[in-house]
Amino acid sequence: MAIDLVVNGQRVSVAVEPTTPLLDVLRNHLDLKGTRYGCGLEQCGTCMVLIDGVPEYSCAREVGTVGGRAITTIEGLGTPDRPHPLQQAFIDEQAGQCGYCLSGIIVTAKALLDRNPSPSRTQIIEALDNHLCRCGTHTRIIAAVERAAKAGAPA
Amino acid sequence: MSDVVLPLSLQTNRRLDKWLRFQPDRTVRLAVGKVEIGQGVLIALSQIAAEELDVALDRIDILAGDTAEAPDEGSTSSSLSITVSGASVRLASAELRARVLGRLAQRLNCAPAELSVEDGVFLQNGNPTGHDYWSFSSAEDFAADITGTVAPKKPSSYRVVGKPVPRRDLLPKVTGAAFIHDIVRPDLLHARVVRQPSRSAVLTALDTAAIEKAAGAPIRFVRLANFVAIVGADETAVQRAAVAAPAHATWTGVPTLTPAMGEAGYFRGQPSDDRHIGDPVAPASGEVVSQTYSRPYVAHAALAPSCGLAEFRNGRLEVWSHTQGVYPLRNSVADILGLPREQVIVHHAHGAGCYGHNGADDAALDAAIIAQQIPGQCIRVQWRREEEFGFEPVSTAHMTKVSAVLDANRKPVDWTVEVWAGSHVQRPVFGGNMLAHEALPNPAPPPKANDPTEANGGGGTRNGIPLYDFPAKRVIHHLALETVVRTSSLRGLGALPNVYAIECFMDELAERAGVDPVAYRLSLLSDQRARRLIEDVAARCQWSKRGPAGTGRGLGLAWAQYKNRAAYACVAVELDVDYEVKLRRVWCAADAGLVINPDGARNQLDGGIIHAASMTLKEKVQIDGAGITSLDWDSYPIMRFSEVPEIDTVIMHNPDMPTLGMGEATFGPTAAAIGNAVAHALGVRIRDMPLTRERIAQALVR
Numbered sequence: 001m002a003i004d005l006v007v008n009g010q011r012v013s014v015a016v017e018p019t020t021p022l023l024d025v026l027r028n029h030l031d032l033k034g035t036r037y038g039c040g041l042e043q044c045g046t047c048m049v050l051i052d053g054v055p056e057y058s059c060a061r062e063v064g065t066v067g068g069r070a071i072t073t074i075e076g077l078g079t080p081d082r083p084h085p086l087q088q089a090f091i092d093e094q095a096g097q098c099g100y101c102l103s104g105i106i107v108t109a110k111a112l113l114d115r116n117p118s119p120s121r122t123q124i125i126e127a128l129d130n131h132l133c134r135c136g137t138h139t140r141i142i143a144a145v146e147r148a149a150k151a152g153a154p155a
Numbered sequence: 156m157s158d159v160v161l162p163l164s165l166q167t168n169r170r171l172d173k174w175l176r177f178q179p180d181r182t183v184r185l186a187v188g189k190v191e192i193g194q195g196v197l198i199a200l201s202q203i204a205a206e207e208l209d210v211a212l213d214r215i216d217i218l219a220g221d222t223a224e225a226p227d228e229g230s231t232s233s234s235l236s237i238t239v240s241g242a243s244v245r246l247a248s249a250e251l252r253a254r255v256l257g258r259l260a261q262r263l264n265c266a267p268a269e270l271s272v273e274d275g276v277f278l279q280n281g282n283p284t285g286h287d288y289w290s291f292s293s294a295e296d297f298a299a300d301i302t303g304t305v306a307p308k309k310p311s312s313y314r315v316v317g318k319p320v321p322r323r324d325l326l327p328k329v330t331g332a333a334f335i336h337d338i339v340r341p342d343l344l345h346a347r348v349v350r351q352p353s354r355s356a357v358l359t360a361l362d363t364a365a366i367e368k369a370a371g372a373p374i375r376f377v378r379l380a381n382f383v384a385i386v387g388a389d390e391t392a393v394q395r396a397a398v399a400a401p402a403h404a405t406w407t408g409v410p411t412l413t414p415a416m417g418e419a420g421y422f423r424g425q426p427s428d429d430r431h432i433g434d435p436v437a438p439a440s441g442e443v444v445s446q447t448y449s450r451p452y453v454a455h456a457a458l459a460p461s462c463g464l465a466e467f468r469n470g471r472l473e474v475w476s477h478t479q480g481v482y483p484l485r486n487s488v489a490d491i492l493g494l495p496r497e498q499v500i501v502h503h504a505h506g507a508g509c510y511g512h513n514g515a516d517d518a519a520l521d522a523a524i525i526a527q528q529i530p531g532q533c534i535r536v537q538w539r540r541e542e543e544f545g546f547e548p549v550s551t552a553h554m555t556k557v558s559a560v561l562d563a564n565r566k567p568v569d570w571t572v573e574v575w576a577g578s579h580v581q582r583p584v585f586g587g588n589m590l591a592h593e594a595l596p597n598p599a600p601p602p603k604a605n606d607p608t609e610a611n612g613g614g615g616t617r618n619g620i621p622l623y624d625f626p627a628k629r630v631i632h633h634l635a636l637e638t639v640v641r642t643s644s645l646r647g648l649g650a651l652p653n654v655y656a657i658e659c660f661m662d663e664l665a666e667r668a669g670v671d672p673v674a675y676r677l678s679l680l681s682d683q684r685a686r687r688l689i690e691d692v693a694a695r696c697q698w699s700k701r702g703p704a705g706t707g708r709g710l711g712l713a714w715a716q717y718k719n720r721a722a723y724a725c726v727a728v729e730l731d732v733d734y735e736v737k738l739r740r741v742w743c744a745a746d747a748g749l750v751i752n753p754d755g756a757r758n759q760l761d762g763g764i765i766h767a768a769s770m771t772l773k774e775k776v777q778i779d780g781a782g783i784t785s786l787d788w789d790s791y792p793i794m795r796f797s798e799v800p801e802i803d804t805v806i807m808h809n810p811d812m813p814t815l816g817m818g819e820a821t822f823g824p825t826a827a828a829i830g831n832a833v834a835h836a837l838g839v840r841i842r843d844m845p846l847t848r849e850r851i852a853q854a855l856v857r
């Protein structure tokens with residue numbers, strides 16, 4: 001059966017069971033690999049996407065529940081040639097070690113800055129607290145979000 | 156010249172063309188055996204090559220970890236990449252530059268000293284010669300063995316080395332596909348493994364029909380003795396089948412473990428291989444004090460479960476892996492599958508930060524086994540989260556007892572560290588097994604207990620001998636012959652638990668002597684590099700204004716030189732304890748000699764602080780029944796954004812000293828500084844990690 005989605009502003013139709021995890025649809029059917037598998041349990045945040053502008057885990061989210069809603073993945077922010085100011089801020093701060101956590105974190109940070117263009121450090125930490133980073137890059141990640149906010153990095 | 160001692164990587168890869176090549180697009184191909192595991196090593200090695208060749212950094216095109224095209228440099232571990240691989244790249248680049256310039260001098264009939272290189276272009280007395288690396292170098296420049304006799308540049312003339320330089324691999328990682336997990340190949344099939352619960356387990360029944368039903372789309376099985384894989388084109392279906400499978404598989408011979416077997420103390424009284432390193436035991440003459448400290452089994456817990464890809468075509472096996480060592484993996488895979496080693500190629504691909512020997516190699520073997528059974532297709536094995544937690548080799552539980560004989564001034568005159576632990580390294584070349592090998596028709600024999608030699612920094616004994624000026628020091632090592640779960644290397648090996656024990660004990664001795672802990676340390680330490688770090692950190696954290704013990708606010712300090720031969724680090728931690736520990740601030744100073752990329756170094760040092768703090772405060776692998784039961788992030792919590800302290804790290808400027816590896820330098824000192832700060836906050840010492848809410852409550856009622 002076909003499910004209609006709006007992903008990064010594009011209408012797409014995928015032929016999958018409605019119970020298929022959104023993460024699998026993004027990665028395997030739409031070839032959007034920036035949304036990452038970390039646990040499948042809604043515990044780590046590597047699979048974070050925006051659904052109608054709100055950060056949501058995609059690993060356990062059935063695709064049938066998001067038909068017609070606006071989904072934004074990391075690829076919807078910027079590209080290697082034209083990175084989004086948030087992505088650029090992460091490069092400028094060198095806010096990454098292995099980098100596996102970063103795409104989900106940047107997606108959540110995007111929602112935060114859209115909602116609140118100049119968040120306090122505490123608000124940034126609160127917003128990111130559903131995300132794990134095993135490499136211990138936290139302080140640089142916070143600094144990168146602060147830098148993007150200062151640069152006025154809304155959508 | 157026979158008296159030149161080449162770095163290890165050059166001894167085994169002598170030819171220049173193994174390392175360097177000029178490419179038609181005016182870039183330089185640098186091939187290395189060390190791989191990126193999140194530590195930023197590739198940019199640092201590129202800086203070294205750019206510096207010695209005098210080309211712009213962005214001309215360096217680095218290829219890392221490839222058995223077809225890059226040199227064999229063993230494993231990427233132990234903070235050795237810059238000291239060994241970096242030294243090799245430096246000598247190779249300097250030698251290539253000298254060879255090419257030597258020929259040019261002959262051609263121009265001038266003295267080599269008249270020639271210089273500006274971004275790859277050759278100048279004579281500052282004027283263009285019309286030649287550059289790309290036009291002038293020839294095959295004969297490369298088809299030679301590296302002699303190591305060309306002197307590299309002096310650090311004072313460095314233009315690229317020592318500068319903070321951004322890494323190149325972060326851009327793809329913040330924009331989209333970048334990892335092994337994202338590789339797409341033609342004829343790709345997804346696979347999951349139904350794991351053998353333990354080495355001895357035997358599969359007696361498998362209800363494939365029930366598993367197929369759970370899949371909901373076509374799947375097939377690959378079964379070889381106790382190895383079972385589920386394979387199919389639809390990853391979602393394969394994953395569903397894998398989740399359902401354990402309920403439809405019956406095993407016998409599964410052990411019954413108890414939580415007590417998962418404690419460090421369990422090693423006492425177990426069969427062990429015992430060694431004595433250091434000064435002979437002398438009869439005690441003075442007050443003898445001792446304390447025992449421990450750390451439980453802990454996991455690497457990489458953020459991404461492991462992944463491996465393999466293709467078997469015409470008798471040739473090609474493998475993609477986020478392994479730490481492509482050559483050791485190639486050898487193991489070839490030997491296990493009965494293939495000639497030359498017929499197996501392993502390419503490195505980026506994974507999540509690994510911090511040691513995790514499931515990466517095992518996932519690659521899984522894929523290779525399946526690929527051999529299904530030739531002509533690319534097999535992609537993605538481990539599940541519970542599989543990574545349940546089956547990766549973990550770091551052994553570790554108990555350290557420290558004893559000192561004190562003189563009249565309550566200073567140690569004799570010092571003994573006694574360690575009980577399982578193997579800290581069990582890579583296949585070290586007597587360990589690859590996971591699936593234990594399930595195959597000709598299973599691997601039981602693993603052999605093993606640890607790195609003292610010459611390689613030791614494992615359980617790592618950092619067991621402190622650098623204080625004690626007249627007599629020794630370490631006694633009880634290497635357990637067996638562990639209840641598979642163990643192997645994790646960042647720092649025994650350094651974290653040993654430095655925790657030693658530096659906590661130093662605070663306890665200072666208290667007993669009625670002396671300030673920093674003053675006590677300095678009175679026993681003549682190593683100038685260490686003293687400088689301690690004094691720097693003590694000044695920045697305002698140690699002299701430290702409050703009394705037992706107020707709930709604590710300040711603690713500790714230091715070590717990693718492996719007693721890599722980088723030095725001193726760490727101070729300020730924290731509050733109110734049921735649980737809340738870290739406030741961390742100060743760190745490190746001395747790593749010549750630092751290639753200060754920004755990358757700081758990232759490593761700070762990452763090590765947070766990683767070690769997480770381990771010290773929160774982490775413990777739960778063991779019960781068949782094996783590990785902490786299989787998700789709820790049962791194996793790690794440090795979160797809201798728990799991370801502010802960190803203030805200073806790297807000492809010391810460019811004339813040799814580069815010292817620093818990936819693991821802050822690990823032990825952070826753990827011990829937290830231990831000391833918690834003791835200062837509570838007025839009571841907790842000696843067993845992790846320092847959880849329960850442990851604090853127990854300590855307070857004692």
Ligand code: FES
Pocket residue numbers: 036037038039040041042043044045046047048057058059060
């Ligand atoms: S993969 Fe979705 S939260 Fe971990």
Ligand code: FES
Pocket residue numbers: 096097098099100101102132133134135136137193458507508
């Ligand atoms: S940078 Fe590796 S998990 Fe965050």
